[in-house]
Amino acid sequence: MLKTLFAVAALLLFGPSPQQPAAKPADATIPAEAARMVNPVTPTPESQAHVKKVYGYDCAMCHGANGDGKGDLVADMKLKLKDLTDPAALKDMTDGELFYIIKNGKGQMPSEGDRAKPEDLWNMVILVRSFARKGPTAATP
Template identity: 40%
Template sequence: MRYAYYTLAFLVILTLSVMGFRGANATRPPIELWPDMDHQAKYKPQAESKFFADGRADRAIPAGTVPRGRTTAADASYLRADEAHYAGKNADGSFVRGFPVPVTQQLVERGQNRYQIYCAPCHGAVGDGNGITKSYGMVATPTYHDARLRDMAEGELYNTITNGKNTMLSYADKLSPDDRWAVVAYVRALQRAANATIDDVPLEQRGGLK
């Protein structure tokens, strides 16, 4: 057993002598057992290269290359240059009123699906601010049914989903631009349902009301 202790002590001393104490100051450069991990063979941006005839490490994009998310090289939607669609704003920077996308039954149903996943936990199933998080201390969630939010431009609602506001974080990484507009459309449906009158019901359907 004594020889086992001697062997262990020898290995510890050898390791410390080779690897050194991490964080300690030294006058000599450290010994690198695997130098390729610290000094990788690679080219940095705009570096020179003797391999290519033009001497550049950066290579031009091959003709006809289509970035991920585009169907053709001329697909302008990839640039997201449509401010109304992708930022919810007009050319003068004001928020869009109305929808830059067609509001269909399918869009509203998609908005309902996304709303129930991402919005209902805080804002409640009917948009009254009484989501499950309220029982855990989040009492500042607003209701969609007050006049301020009913009168808010659709583009501003879209902007809030995109960039967040106050304690609400951005949902841009979870909802695509079209899904954000779908959620806004569903929020408008909730607001209208909560503030509807008998005049909003078609004549042929009023007989079924109680």
């Protein structure tokens, strides 16, 4: 009798509860450790020119050539993007957070992952911030 009760209790406790997904979703909260990372690169005209080119290939179709969030894919994918030319857009995000998002993607944004070297990703963070400082003409050569 006691055994049966125990079995029932165990079933109720550990029974048909849904499995937790093993992988975190792409937009999981950024680890505090990652958010605290300090940008280790000093931008040079060459490194910025390089990431500007990469940005043109990998990012502009969503974020827009000058970061205004009006890229070609926005309508098709129904994206909601910040206007990065607005200094308020990224002011509450650390360099570490931007690095993490660019490296790992977020929501509908694909990850840049291993396509770019960490050094390039940090330069990308600087580029993305520069859209706001220089305004809408930043990406025009």
